[in-house]
Amino acid sequence: MSDATTHPGSTVVKASSYGWFHRNRIKLAPWLFLAPALIFFAIYVVIPIFQSIWISFYEWNGLDNADGSSSAVWVGLRHYFDLLDDDRFYTSLKNNVLWLVLFMLAVPIGLGIALFLNQTVTGIRIYKSLFFFPFVISQVVVGLIFSWFYNPNFGIVGQVWEFFGAVPPAILADEDLVTYGIIFAGLWPQIAYCMILYLTGLNNVAPDQIEAGRLDGAKGWKMLWYVVLPQLWPATFLAIVVTVIGALRSFDMIAIMTQGGPYGSSNVLSYYMYETALSEYGYRYGYGSAIAVVLFAIMMIFISFFLWKMWRDERGS
């Protein structure tokens, strides 16, 4: 301070008297704005990930002893070895793969519907809203409606089968059909989601490029493949990302439609995890956490790929 007072000129005095905080405000501002999000992200996402990994090394039923001490017992990697010998785990894993593969159908079908709806006809907005409708209603409702559809006694599927004189299948009671039945129900809102992504994408397709393509004689599939689709790449990327994540976290549909049944044949990892850790017949937090860690590892493969892809695209542009 004494140094500043010896010099004339008020600006110098002012600047140094503001201190460290003021001098670094440009660098600090983004962190300050990010802080609330970062804190909550850490508390609700990052820390629980490590906690889950930690709990998966313990055998614990979630109860504390009367004196407040934990009743957890260290078992090391035993839960992971148990998983290797668990039929239910393999069923769930297999179903997760089925979900991943078949859920991808939502992307091309969504694109098809978007292309179909991308025209100017009277009332097109109503049609668009109707197609978007399933995404707006709750997954629980979708699951409930489809379980009625599939009901062989009074559901629409049973009616159709009986119309053709066939015995209606009990889709949700048949271990070979049940997963397909649930995925089909799950596709309905997912297609709507992909459709809306493509519809917004189609708004941004440059008309001059279409025009140029047309002058060069492109039409039909060629036009779609070489002119329109490349411009829709951001929408496609996003659609794939949300569909992969949607497939891996499929939970509500299964909980509503079958509870993982019949005899566990429609289980997926996320539901199996819930069942082991938190349901009435579960409370095996350690084992449930081990399943969660496996699911997380699978998700990490996709997440890292997407992040890497985004990073590369951004650097490229």
Next chain:
Amino acid sequence: MKSLLKTTFTGAVALAMMTSASFASELIITYDDLNPGPKAAFEAAVEKFKGENPDINVTVNNNDREAHKTAIRNFLTADAPDVTTWYAGNRMRPFVDAGLFADVSDVWEAEGFSKTLASTKPSMTVDGKQYGVPYTYYQWGVYYRKDIFDKLGLSEPKTWDEFIAASKTINESGVKPFTIGTKFLWPAAGVFDYLNLRQNGYDFHNQLTAGEVKYTDQRVRDTFARWQELLDAGGWVDNHATMDWQEGMSLFINGEAAMYVMGNFAVGSMRDGGLTEEQIDFFQFPVINPDIANAEEAPTDTWHMPTNAKNPENAKKWLAFVAREDVQTEWNEALGQLPINSNSTVGDDKFIQQGFATLNAAAGIAQFYDRDAPAEMAKAGMEGFQEFMVKPERLDAILERLDKVQERVYK
């Protein structure tokens, strides 16, 4: 300085506790049923208790049944009430093992409950000590459509052969012998339990749920062989794996199925569904092996005192109160269920009366497969039962899988 502060503080707390105990003593009760009927029955009992103990200041928390199942896991350690409801058998085991439920053998001793509550004593006992008192239970058995039986000239079957014969007759008339809904698994466990209790007896049921017998044991196979006979005689309605027990009930009400192995709570929905008293009736699950004494299924609801209860004296007064014969008579009359106290009396409902007679004559009371076996075993077992009902040819694979689960669970 610190220690001085600490002693003063503890002293103050002790003083506060003493004064509060001498002036207005407290009792905090946590109950778990918000349905109008049970809630009213509970509140009537609380009023009666208050009348008898005017010096006790009673606080009541009433919670939804499913919410209670989750909440109890927290409040027993964090903020324990003085008494809480729960279930007998293996369901209370984790809390007993963690030391969260207090030993109340002295209440049993003082009130002579070992005699009056004898039927459920084994279900309340861990290592020779009692950890709560029962206040209500209900019978399981076969509910049937009397009008269908009458039309086909059938009477209540008493033996296994009559049971099979009746099933065949019903099946030939175009009606399914049994209805069930196994989406939530447990109804299938009722069937298994009864077949097993009648085939192998009460002790075997306990050995199996305690993990002392393998599922590939010949005696378990015998039980499944009986089940197979029922399946061959027409068995259960199709697609039961997609239905819950109420949806299964609708087929019973429609007359598409004639019998239902169920608990007595099902009578309410039969009546709500429009069936008259002449159309419905109950019989005890028939005898399979005449050398085996009849044991019954009767899931029991119970009261417990948490170890962290702040007013253990009053809590014990409540436990003694709820198991008393007159209290159980009134409470269960209002609930439409059965009192456990053998000196209690029951209302004139025919199902209640049959149930009371059946259970009082029982050689043993099983809680239910999913309450007697540990949760993980119960889940796997019940999935196995469901799978067997749909794909009986897979029996060997199912039993081997259950052995594998058993090995892990009881380690």
